[in-house]
Amino acid sequence: MWNSSRSNFPINRLGGRIHKRILCLVFALLCFQAAQFALMAQEFKLLDRTVQVHGFVSQGLVYTNDNNWLTMNTSQGSAAFTDFGLNMSSQVTDKFRIGAQGYDRNLGQLGQYHPSLDWAVADYRFESWFGVRGGKVKTTLGLYNDTQDEDFLRTFALLPQGVYPTDLRDATIAHLGADIYGKLSLGHRLGVLSYTVYTGHRSDSIYSGYPYYLSSFGGQIKSYGGLQYGGDLRWSTPLKGFLIGASRLNEHIAGKGLAINPFAPGTGLVPYSESSRADWTNQFYGEYVVGRFRIDSEYRRYWRNQELFSGTSESFADIRGWYVSGAYRICKRLQIGSYYSHYTISNIVAGALSAFYPPASDTTLPANHDYDKVVTGRVDLNKFWNVKVEVHFMDGYGSGPYPNGFYTQVNPSGFAPNTNALVLKTSLNF
Amino acid sequence: MKSHKLLSLVAVIVIVSPVSVIAADVKVIANGSVKADMISASEVKSVFLEESNSLRDGTHVEPVLEKDGPVHEAFLHEYLAGTDDDLQSYYRALVFSGRGSMPKQLASDAEMVAYVARTKGAIGYVSAETTVEDVKTLTIVREGNGAQRRLITRVEPDYPDTLKRLNIGGTVRLQLTIGPRGNVETVEVLGGNPILGEAAVAAVRQWVYTASRSRTVAELSIPFDSH
Numbered sequence: 001m002w003n004s005s006r007s008n009f010p011i012n013r014l015g016g017r018i019h020k021r022i023l024c025l026v027f028a029l030l031c032f033q034a035a036q037f038a039l040m041a042q043e044f045k046l047l048d049r050t051v052q053v054h055g056f057v058s059q060g061l062v063y064t065n066d067n068n069w070l071t072m073n074t075s076q077g078s079a080a081f082t083d084f085g086l087n088m089s090s091q092v093t094d095k096f097r098i099g100a101q102g103y104d105r106n107l108g109q110l111g112q113y114h115p116s117l118d119w120a121v122a123d124y125r126f127e128s129w130f131g132v133r134g135g136k137v138k139t140t141l142g143l144y145n146d147t148q149d150e151d152f153l154r155t156f157a158l159l160p161q162g163v164y165p166t167d168l169r170d171a172t173i174a175h176l177g178a179d180i181y182g183k184l185s186l187g188h189r190l191g192v193l194s195y196t197v198y199t200g201h202r203s204d205s206i207y208s209g210y211p212y213y214l215s216s217f218g219g220q221i222k223s224y225g226g227l228q229y230g231g232d233l234r235w236s237t238p239l240k241g242f243l244i245g246a247s248r249l250n251e252h253i254a255g256k257g258l259a260i261n262p263f264a265p266g267t268g269l270v271p272y273s274e275s276s277r278a279d280w281t282n283q284f285y286g287e288y289v290v291g292r293f294r295i296d297s298e299y300r301r302y303w304r305n306q307e308l309f310s311g312t313s314e315s316f317a318d319i320r321g322w323y324v325s326g327a328y329r330i331c332k333r334l335q336i337g338s339y340y341s342h343y344t345i346s347n348i349v350a351g352a353l354s355a356f357y358p359p360a361s362d363t364t365l366p367a368n369h370d371y372d373k374v375v376t377g378r379v380d381l382n383k384f385w386n387v388k389v390e391v392h393f394m395d396g397y398g399s400g401p402y403p404n405g406f407y408t409q410v411n412p413s414g415f416a417p418n419t420n421a422l423v424l425k426t427s428l429n430f
Numbered sequence: 431m432k433s434h435k436l437l438s439l440v441a442v443i444v445i446v447s448p449v450s451v452i453a454a455d456v457k458v459i460a461n462g463s464v465k466a467d468m469i470s471a472s473e474v475k476s477v478f479l480e481e482s483n484s485l486r487d488g489t490h491v492e493p494v495l496e497k498d499g500p501v502h503e504a505f506l507h508e509y510l511a512g513t514d515d516d517l518q519s520y521y522r523a524l525v526f527s528g529r530g531s532m533p534k535q536l537a538s539d540a541e542m543v544a545y546v547a548r549t550k551g552a553i554g555y556v557s558a559e560t561t562v563e564d565v566k567t568l569t570i571v572r573e574g575n576g577a578q579r580r581l582i583t584r585v586e587p588d589y590p591d592t593l594k595r596l597n598i599g600g601t602v603r604l605q606l607t608i609g610p611r612g613n614v615e616t617v618e619v620l621g622g623n624p625i626l627g628e629a630a631v632a633a634v635r636q637w638v639y640t641a642s643r644s645r646t647v648a649e650l651s652i653p654f655d656s657h
Contacts, residue, residue, distance in 0.1 A: 042532070052532060054525050089531055094483060094490040094551075099528055119528040128482035138527045146527040153519050153526075183481050185472070192481075240511060289516075332515065383518070429522065 042430065049090050057084035058151060058427035066416040067397060070167055070405050071108030071212060074421065082106050083149060085118055097123045103149065108410070110167055112207050119174055134178040140196040140232040141247045142283040142298050145172050155327040155337035156376045157390040157425040161405055162321030162343030163300045167209035168403065172249065175200030175228045192236040199229035202251060213403040218260035219272055226253040226276065241289040249281040262356060271310070278305040292329040298322060304402065313351030317402050320344050333380045341372040347401045357401065366417040370398035370405070385428050392421040455504040459546050459565045460553045465489050468569040474509045477553060479520065480530045494534045494545055494554035501539060505555045571647050580640045587633035589654055590625055598623065599656040602630040608646040612639040626654050
């Protein structure tokens with residue numbers, strides 16, 4: 001049947017393929033050597049141009065009292081929560097800059113230490129109000145999409161998962177394409193407008209959250225991605241520290257692979273495809289920073305209308321998330337913060353698969369929501385190294401037709417309605 | 431000198447964008463390649479936040495910071511309205527998203543002066559008391575902070591007879607620097623007939639404003655109507 005428990009997702013065991021481990025080790029050693037080099041100097045000269053080198057590494061430990069979370073075996077305590085990155089960039093001329101960053105992660109069953117090109121950009125700024133960048137470009141979506149991997153920039157160990165799901169990072173993190181961007185000063189009394197418009201191609205790793213989710217039904221996704229285009233407009237208002245903005249993302253995504261035929265499960269794997277009919281995200285946000293205090297709030301709505309199984313069925317998913325967060329710097333080395341994240345999903349399946357998927361639109365049910373209350377403390381041991389302690393109190397598990405941190409493969413006995421989590425995380429950057 | 435009384439002279443004094451010169455604990459210095467002698471506080475902020483890598487006059491600039499210390503803190507407070515932690519997070523967000531680079535950061539005023547002196551386009555800051563050689567000190571003006579200066583003594587410009595007979599009029603735009611005591615220290619003609627400009631400058635130099643704690647740079651227009 002469609003709800004087969006057999007998973008075809010590559011399992012992250014201690015073994016794994018030798019060449020992937022070697023590649024990961026080489027990348028880690030490169031980062032480590034770069035870190036040592038960086039302690040002496042973070043730049044060097046190449047062809048009479050200064051090249052800057054920067055990097056980061058983070059390691060987390062997660063324990064949950066009940067459900068396993070983010071594909072990790074967190075109910076036993078899991079340290080499968082690692083990522084690191086290394087970048088180089090150079091200002092080639094007054095207006096032209098190039099750079100690239102490599103990135104690697106392991107998050108439970110996701111990532112599995114497959115390094116990737118995080119971004120690689122050629123950026124030409126004609127004027128402050130008009131610039132062009134092209135290559136693999138981080139996508140501007142809300143306050144934190146393009147910096148979601150760099151938790152050393154924030155108080156919290158995990159961004160609100162209702163808006164920035166770390167297991168679904170690949171869905172929004174970057175596009176292979178081009179951006180037009182700029183800042184327009186409206187004068188002293190009206191503030192500054194910043195804009196970004198982009199188009200490109202999204203390509204998800206097969207080790208990311210959505211392919212992993214499909215593997216719970218026996219799916220083997222070989223490719224997942226497509227056209228993305230959108231824009232962002234933000235206003236730094238005349239009120240000092242207050243910013244508001246809006247983002248829009250449209251996409252036409254297709255996934256291809258193999259799957260178990262739910263109507264004839266014993267016949268083996270058959271070709272599987274899904275594609276967007278309508279797929280868009282709206283995000284609205286605001287930020288207020290005054291002295292040592294910061295308040296952020298964002299709302300994201302993701303509408304996903306997909307053809308499934310080569311067009312035999314169709315799904316309509318309405319995914320909404322919002323959060324409000326506050327953070328306070330007590331002193332130079334100590335910050336505290338808290339947020340409330342609210343996530344709901346409603347889904348309707350039409351066509352042949354509707355027999356297996358009744359409508360799921362009651363968002364009061366734990367399966368269709370995740371309300372997360374979080375408290376965090378951050379200690380900066382020095383300018384480059386920080387440690388965070390964070391607790392999550394989650395009501396619901398939002399495990400509908402689109403994943404949100406809770407997966408059946410690591411919760412074979414089903415889901416408890418609530419999950420409390422302790423997250424310890426440390427990160428180093430240079 | 432012709433009579434100050436003119437038949438139809440209307441001197442409309444318009445203070446446009448009143449500004450105040452910032453007198454702070456730090457001074458902003460720049461490499462000699464930077465053409466401007468005076469820039470706005472908003473330009474300083476834009477450069478140091480990597481929103482712009484050139485000044486309004488088109489000169490390319492490269493921001494240089496001090497790593498820490500009272501001079502650094504004073505600069506951040508005066509021009510960027512933030513702490514060093516906020517600024518470092520801001521730069522790191524640019525670096526790790528591929529949108530910018532980490533500016534040069536130096537350990538002392540001496541290193542700052544030496545670096546700015548030898549680096550084309552460099553713009554940095556030092557203590558107001560630091561002796562600087564081979565670099566220029568920029569005058570920083572802050573726009574629109576309500577620092578209105580009230581004119582208490584006004585001398586009308588002489589309308590040159592020749593131009594008046596020929597019905598040559600027009601508007602002269604001036605930029606003036608008003609000192610703390612209210613006297614007009616400098617006047618620069620920004621536009622208009624040069625002969626009318628000379629007349630306007632001669633009159634405006636005799637104007638007196640109310641006193642203030644700092645200098646004010648103001649723009650004004652004086653129309654000359656021959657009818």
